[in-house]
Amino acid sequence: MDPEASTAPRASFGERLAAARSARGSLCVGIDPHPALLAAWGLEDTPAGLEHFALAVLDAVGPVAAALKPQVALFERHGARGLAVLELLLARAADAGVLTIADAKRGDIGSTMQAYAEAWLGEGRPLAADAVTLNPYLGFESLRPALELAAATGRGVFVLALTSNPEGLSVQHAGGAESVARSIAAAATAENIGPAPGHVGLVVGATIGDAAQRLGLDLPALNGPILAPGIGAQGAGREALAGAFGDALPLVLPTASRSVLAAGPDAGRLRTAAERTRDHLA
Numbered sequence: 001m002d003p004e005a006s007t008a009p010r011a012s013f014g015e016r017l018a019a020a021r022s023a024r025g026s027l028c029v030g031i032d033p034h035p036a037l038l039a040a041w042g043l044e045d046t047p048a049g050l051e052h053f054a055l056a057v058l059d060a061v062g063p064v065a066a067a068l069k070p071q072v073a074l075f076e077r078h079g080a081r082g083l084a085v086l087e088l089l090l091a092r093a094a095d096a097g098v099l100t101i102a103d104a105k106r107g108d109i110g111s112t113m114q115a116y117a118e119a120w121l122g123e124g125r126p127l128a129a130d131a132v133t134l135n136p137y138l139g140f141e142s143l144r145p146a147l148e149l150a151a152a153t154g155r156g157v158f159v160l161a162l163t164s165n166p167e168g169l170s171v172q173h174a175g176g177a178e179s180v181a182r183s184i185a186a187a188a189t190a191e192n193i194g195p196a197p198g199h200v201g202l203v204v205g206a207t208i209g210d211a212a213q214r215l216g217l218d219l220p221a222l223n224g225p226i227l228a229p230g231i232g233a234q235g236a237g238r239e240a241l242a243g244a245f246g247d248a249l250p251l252v253l254p255t256a257s258r259s260v261l262a263a264g265p266d267a268g269r270l271r272t273a274a275e276r277t278r279d280h281l282a
């Protein structure tokens with residue numbers, strides 16, 4: 001191996017995601033090994049079943065998706081052995097050149113946030129992904145350790161702004177014209193200075209209808225990626241995406257889990273389901 005290559009800093013997450021979207025199209029596929037899906041695939045709800053499922057999704061879908069998004073909760077429910085599977089998946093994805101977004105929704109006071117940042121974004125850490133989802137309920141500024149470490153390591157973050165679930169309204173819409181969601185979006189935008197696509201993204205559900213416009217979020221100004229869950233199993237499709245995002249659509253990375261994963265275990269069907277979803281949404 002060229003010793004210089006191993007120490008060269010990686011490009012920023014924004015640049016790497018933009019390249020992946022150009023090469024593989026604009027879909028993120030979630031890896032959510034729900035017990036019912038494992039059963040439908042003929043797998044046991046065990047770490048071994050989990051490993052088979054996760055690696056099969058990587059092999060089948062990795063080549064046609066801009067990123068994969070393992071849902072950390074579904075690995076955590078298997079304890080240490082489940083996390084070992086997640087660690088293996090992240091390593092294999094990195095070897096295959098497939099970007100990963102760990103859907104961990106972390107957020108805590110600064111001193112603890114530092115540890116979360118190192119766990120999910122730290123160079124050489126076993127669970128480090130290309131990006132992680134963050135929960136700003138303790139205040140956007142509490143996320144500072146993750147924002148800084150992501151920038152330093154060429155990784156990214158996606159901060160929850162308007163989530164896809166109906167219960168999110170009670171918190172995220174609060175505040176009227178100065179809503180919580182609007183302030184989170186503005187704070188994220190302020191992080192993405194410079195011409196290149198920024199590394200601070202937002203999570204905005206594809207199911208939100210016209211909420212972003214009504215609440216005055218300036219999403220086209222973000223200069224970073226918008227991860228949009230809610231596709232398929234939660235009811236959103238192409239029209240919902242267009243209605244929710246308008247001029248911000250070029251920033252949007254839709255993500256679908258159950259609706260794609262249900263096409264397995266056959267690798268060809270799984271890949272076709274991902275390609276159809278991606279092409280339908282384009």
Ligand SMILES: O=c1ccn([C@@H]2O[C@H](COP(=O)(O)O)[C@@H](O)[C@H]2O)c(=O)[nH]1
Nearest residue numbers: 030071163164205229233234256257258
């Ligand atoms: O607002 C949010 C934030 C995260 N999620 C996560 O995305 C997937 C969606 O799965 P589907 O099977 O496509 O519904 C899941 O891991 C959620 O925890 C979200 O849905 N909404």
